[in-house]
Amino acid sequence: MPTIRIPGALRALTANTADVEVDAATVRAALAALDRRHPGIAAKLLDDDAVKPFIRIYVGPEDIGALEGLDTPVGARDEISIIPAIAGG
Amino acid sequence: MKATVVGAGGLGGPLALALGAAGFELRIVDPDVVEDSNLHRQIQFAPADLGQPKAPLLAAAVVRRGGVAKGYRMRWTAEDADDLSGDSDVIVEGSDDPETKFAVADWAVAAGTPYVIGAALRYGGNAMVGAPGASCYRCLFEEPSPAATCAAAGVLGPVVGAIGGVAAALAIGLARGDRRYAGSIFVFDDLRRHAAPRIVRYARRADCPACARRKVA
Numbered sequence: 519m520p521t522i523r524i525p526g527a528l529r530a531l532t533a534n535t536a537d538v539e540v541d542a543a544t545v546r547a548a549l550a551a552l553d554r555r556h557p558g559i560a561a562k563l564l565d566d567d568a569v570k571p572f573i574r575i576y577v578g579p580e581d582i583g584a585l586e587g588l589d590t591p592v593g594a595r596d597e598i599s600i601i602p603a604i605a606g607g
Numbered sequence: 608m609k610a611t612v613v614g615a616g617g618l619g620g621p622l623a624l625a626l627g628a629a630g631f632e633l634r635i636v637d638p639d640v641v642e643d644s645n646l647h648r649q650i651q652f653a654p655a656d657l658g659q660p661k662a663p664l665l666a667a668a669v670v671r672r673g674g675v676a677k678g679y680r681m682r683w684t685a686e687d688a689d690d691l692s693g694d695s696d697v698i699v700e701g702s703d704d705p706e707t708k709f710a711v712a713d714w715a716v717a718a719g720t721p722y723v724i725g726a727a728l729r730y731g732g733n734a735m736v737g738a739p740g741a742s743c744y745r746c747l748f749e750e751p752s753p754a755a756t757c758a759a760a761g762v763l764g765p766v767v768g769a770i771g772g773v774a775a776a777l778a779i780g781l782a783r784g785d786r787r788y789a790g791s792i793f794v795f796d797d798l799r800r801h802a803a804p805r806i807v808r809y810a811r812r813a814d815c816p817a818c819a820r821r822k823v824a
Contacts, residue, residue: 523796525731525794525796526728526729526730526731526796526797527728527729527760529729530760536796536797536800570752571748571749571750571752572748572749572750572751572752573748573752574747574748574809576807579807579808581809581810584810599794599805599807601733601792601794601807602752603705603708603726603748603751603752604726604727604728604732604733605702605703605704605705605708605726605728605752606617606703606726606727606728606729606732606760606762607614607616607617607618607619607701607702607703607725607726607727607767
């Protein structure tokens with residue numbers, strides 16, 4: 519199953535879980551599955567049907583914006599990375 | 608060589624000390640004073656510094672180590688940028704303010720100045736590398752976020768030292784003409800688990816307003 523890597527800034531929403539395996543065939547389905555397991559996290563990533571402008575989502579090394587967006591297919595060995603803008607310093 | 612360090616806190620401390628020791632003439636910019644809650648991570652300061660402005664204190668620490676630095680107790684803004692940073696070979700941002708990160712990046716893109724944007728939170732952080740001609744910070748994150756800050760979400764003390772050190776090394780490389788990481792972001796998800804970063808190279812956005820204002824050589 520694809521794995522979603524949760525960034526530190528969002529782990530308060532996943533009970534500090536860093537990696538979440540989901541049964542999904544697209545990024546959209548993966549995020550929906552993540553939200554079912556950890557309610558509320560999708561609202562931090564998406565506005566309606568679009569990725570928020572201060573969030574980037576990658577499948578492997580590729581930005582989904584350069585692929586098929588939320589419809590980008592994911593396979594069993596794929597890793598979905600979420601990179602949010604953070605501000606601490 | 609000259610560098611501007613924006614932020615004199617958790618990231619700004621190691622940044623300034625490293626760049627000062629490397630021979631950069633520094634301008635350090637930060638509007639804040641030292642607070643008790645800073646001391647666990649801003650180890651350039653001591654309890655005796657509480658209530659004192661950070662930028663001059665950090666500049667003095669650089670000078671005590673033989674470096675050249677001047678501290679400015681003010682917020683870095685685009686309005687003052689040409690005077691403060693116009694002659695810098697590199698500008699490094701390590702504040703905890705999302706708006707300032709974008710302001711520094713946008714100015715640097717327009718001015719053609721190499722830059723590094725650092726951030727740290729909880730157990731990880733990132734450092735983004737920018738240089739003329741490369742995709743920029745606004746190509747990556749389109750607008751300032753309501754992102755959590757260290758003050759709100761906390762940060763493990765040593766994390767800022769690690770991220771600040773990486774940002775300083777990247778800044779030194781940029782100032783010396785090494786552009787191999789321009790348009791990339793070094794992501795440290797959790798330094799307790801993985802010391803190595805993921806280095807993500809990202810593309811320029813065709814509609815990026817900051818790139819549209821970039822200086823044409």
